[in-house]
Amino acid sequence: AxxxxxxxxxxxxxxxxxVLLRCNYSSSVPPYLFWYVQYPNQGLQLxxxxxxxxxxxxxxxxFEAEFKKSETSFxxxxxxxxxxxxxxxxxxxxxxxxxxxxxxxxxTKLQVIP
Amino acid sequence: DAGVTQSPTHLxxxxxxxxxxxxxxxxxxxxxxxxxxxxxxGPQFIFQYYEEEERQRGNFPDRFSGHQFPNYSSELNVNAxxxxxxxxxxxxxxxxxxxxxxxFGPGTRLTVT
Numbered sequence: 001a002x003x004x005x006x007x008x009x010x011x012x013x014x015x016x017x018x019v020l021l022r023c024n025y026s027s028s029v030p031p032y033l034f035w036y037v038q039y040p041n042q043g044l045q046l047x048x049x050x051x052x053x054x055x056x057x058x059x060x061x062x063f064e065a066e067f068k069k070s071e072t073s074f075x076x077x078x079x080x081x082x083x084x085x086x087x088x089x090x091x092x093x094x095x096x097x098x099x100x101x102x103x104x105x106x107x108t109k110l111q112v113i114p
Numbered sequence: 115d116a117g118v119t120q121s122p123t124h125l126x127x128x129x130x131x132x133x134x135x136x137x138x139x140x141x142x143x144x145x146x147x148x149x150x151x152x153x154x155x156g157p158q159f160i161f162q163y164y165e166e167e168e169r170q171r172g173n174f175p176d177r178f179s180g181h182q183f184p185n186y187s188s189e190l191n192v193n194a195x196x197x198x199x200x201x202x203x204x205x206x207x208x209x210x211x212x213x214x215x216x217x218f219g220p221g222t223r224l225t226v227t
Contacts, residue, residue, distance in 0.1 A: 043220045043221050090156055101159045101170050101172065107155070
């Protein structure tokens with residue numbers, strides 16, 4: 001069984017400040033990990049993914065995440081928040097074999113304060 | 115290259131009715147997964163189709179059924195609608211190789227009154 005826990009349903013940062021969204025996972029097999037972003041009334045867009053290669057993963061829009069097996073974490077960061085980053089962010093986990101379903105966390109809503 | 119498309123965009127149904135939602139996967143993808151996203155929640159996995167068969171299923175009742183066509187498009191059917199079925203229904207496609215990212219459509223917003 002796999003699961004993810006996102007710490008903090010709401011996070012507020014000032015424009016230009018560091019963004020840190022926390023995600024911890026649980027998996028009985030080597031996981032693939034993902035961060036998705038969802039803007040209001042839209043579907044989900046992939047920000048980045050970890051698939052057992054480099055532990056530091058760079059994504060779109062300046063986001064990156066680091067896979068830490070010892071901490072079972074996959075936190076999302078961005079050095080400087082922009083107003084356009086305001087959205088809901090979902091961490092997700094899947095296995096690496098065929099026909100893998102993706103299990104999502106409950107989401108973190110990011111507010112950027114001007 | 116068209117991404118994942120879903121229809122309709124919005125739908126309003128009455129309790130007890132039946133509904134069919136449609137999804138066309140991204141070009142080159144042959145696996146389709148359906149998710150239910152209730153307001154304020156993360157997407158919940160309903161089921162996944164590949165080669166016109168249901169391959170995996172989440173914790174949803176039999177009222178939720180699906181189909182995949184030879185062109186890889188898919189339908190989600192929900193019978194005997196309940197108020198609690200009101201949600202955004204997301205379709206995602208992926209290539210046959212498992213574990214890679216899923217590409218999501220914009221979703222269908224279903225409201226049950």
